[in-house]
Amino acid sequence: MFAVLRAARKSLTRFVLGLSLFSLAACDPGAFPVGGGPTINTSKPVPVALLVPYESQQGGDVAMAQSIENAARLAMADLDGVAIDLRVYPTGGQAERASAAASQAVKDGAKIILGPVYGGSAKLAGIPAANAGINVLSFSNNPDVAGGNVFILGPTFQNTADRLVAYARANGKGRIMVVNADSPAENAGAAAIKTAINRQGATLAATQSFELSQQGVIQAIRPIATAARNSNADAIFFTSGNDGAMPLLAQMLPENGIKSPSPQYIGLQRWNVPASAMSLPGLQDSWFAIPDQQLTSNFSAHYSAKYGQAPHALAGLAYDGIAAIGALVKAGNQNALTAQGLTRGSGFVGVNGIFRLLPDGTNQRGLSIATIQNNQVIEIDPAPRAFRGAGY
Secondary structure (H helix, E strand, C coil): HHHHHHHCCCCCHCCCCCCCCCCCCCCCCCCCCCCCCCCCCCCCCCCEEEECCCCCCCCCHHHHHHHHHHHHHHHHHHHCCEEEEEEEEEECCCCCHHHHHHHHHHHHCCCCCCCCCCCHHHHHHHHHHHCCCEEEEECCCCHHHCCCCCECCCCHHHHHHHHHHHHHHHHCCCCEEEEECCHHHHHHHHHHHHHHHHHHCCEEHHHHHHHHHEEEEEHHHHHHHHHHHHCCCEEEECCCCCCCCCHHHHHHHHHCCCCCCCCCECCCCCCCCCCHHHHHHHHHEEEEECCCCHHHHHHHHHHHHCCCCCCCCCCCHHHHHHHHHHHHHCCCCCCCCCCHHHHCCEEEECEEEEEEEHHHHHHHECCCCEEEEEEEEEEEEEECCEEEECCC
């Protein structure tokens, strides 16, 4: 099992569905005016550049790029009365090539850039785009690359933590202990949970971290159990996923008397992935967040009917990006692709649920709360279908 943990260390530098973080480039897009962006002629096809890791040597990148492009073209075909002139630029999965691709896209007349995938690439691609007054909708989930003219479409730790902590507090689980592996990604996840606890008026009951190794988890079991008891925590919020420490935590903590729902296990990552994890006894009655399952299922069926296979996990973000662009352009406003247009408060309906882009470059997504019972995922609080003010 901990061969998987060791592999997970490497995977934390790449985007995966489990919300890994990316390494960052040291550059900054600079001062991009708030509300900035190009004007467009809504009577003509809108030039959109798609930056994806074609020509990458990293395993899986080319297939991911193809799925992202497929989803973008599927969204284009579904637009009503809006024409998109999509041009695809390979990045090779490299930040420097992403920057060069963005520069070429600007020269070719792009009015907005969709992609690239990785955080460091998004950071560098944002520089030539900012110099040309063009916004970037990256597939990254790393909030550290967001800001200025760079918006991230990927789901963030903070959005997930806010949703789960709000639900926990509303359901009598407001004394929350945070447990995380001592790794860049999980430390960032723990910070997001603590921010959510403060925002939602909950109480940080205790914290406990551990080395991301088999021995590290084993040595942490007793301290975690002791802290949970001594702090009277009524919930434990874990940052670990099933590709890392969670299976061992879910096995050993119940053996030491700490078993959900007393205290309530809460997961920052999706504990129904892989599907085999749903049979783990220690994950029964846990809480975690998932996208709107009806909309997600509809998109998967739509994509599969067109391309004969299931979409990549990031493909939905490409569909969302094109759909958002189309919705804004359809309104006939020449400032549709400015930051002010992109961050409209009502947001958009995406293939995984509602979402909106925030002025700081991050995003907010409507999520469902789910649990596992009898080895099956059960939705216990549905995803919102519209935004209300500053929250859901």
